[in-house]
Amino acid sequence: MVVTVRLFATLQEGRFVEAPRDYALGASVGTIVDDLRIPQDDIGVVFVNGRNAELDRVVSAGDVVSIFPPIGGG
């Protein structure tokens, strides 16, 4: 199944901005994060179809997964 993955800010480096990615049925947000070799500490918040989601959230074909790094400056 194809899921659209969007990466933001520093997470784009060495990866991509937005790409269709093919995953097996039952894949979760965590599967995608591991596939892209994103360390868990580098993740601020993940949205699936515009709503926040945890790493164990199972994704479906056509979902849009947006991954943001933690932002803490002031």
Place this chain on the structure above:
Amino acid sequence: MDASELCAFLRSRAEGDLLPLEAQSEAVRRFGRSFAEVEGSALESGLLPLRYRRNRETLSTEEQLRLFRSRVAVIGCGGLGGYVVEEAARVGVGTLVLVDPDVFEEHNLNRQLLSSVDGLGRPKVDAGRERVACINPAVTVVTHRAALSEENGRQLLAGSSAVVDALDSIDTRRALSSICRELEVPLVHGAIAGWYGQVTVQMPGKDLSALLGSGRGKGVEQKLGNPSFTPAAIASLQAAELVKVLLGRGTPLAGRALLVNLLDMEFERLRYE
């Protein structure tokens, strides 16, 4: 002299319903009141201090009075906090509580509005107090040269109408969010890193901590730094949210995060819970 004499004086010096600064200053001298007391009397009498004339198509005199009666705690007086203090004071928030433990350092000069060459080494909260006194003497400023913590947070935030998160640490943000939930005070969150930023509003009964990631004190700002325009942009969005929350106007970013990418000029609003 009593309050009715003060009001009569203010009315006699108003131009239409606009009250010039000089009349406010004269009332302070003549009646022995503070500038804030004179401003409160004017607004309660339906007189608008002339300084707010360009507010009035956006904010009514009643709303200006509501802002005047509001107490806003700004937690952090660096990049975001400096602009928030500036905009809150200019729009007419009556009481500002400034909380920051730090003094200005040279590497603050690229972005922090309250910093200056002459002010290096001075406490940020002192610069905030002086800046507000320069631009709007009707604003009461309370300063705490301290780091917000689980221990002092309730005391520092007690009585606030709203709180602004202008911190530089994710861990402290988590503590601030928790204390605001406990006190049931709205929290206007902002955070920045490089070209990027985020804004949201935590209303009482809600929790923004899903936006803060899984741990660690710092985010990607450690790698990306902070240029001048990102704090100005994000702080201005926070100031708009602050005024909306204080007045119950418009649609604040409650339960929604605005994620800002100034490099590609992309603004995304996403829901969270």
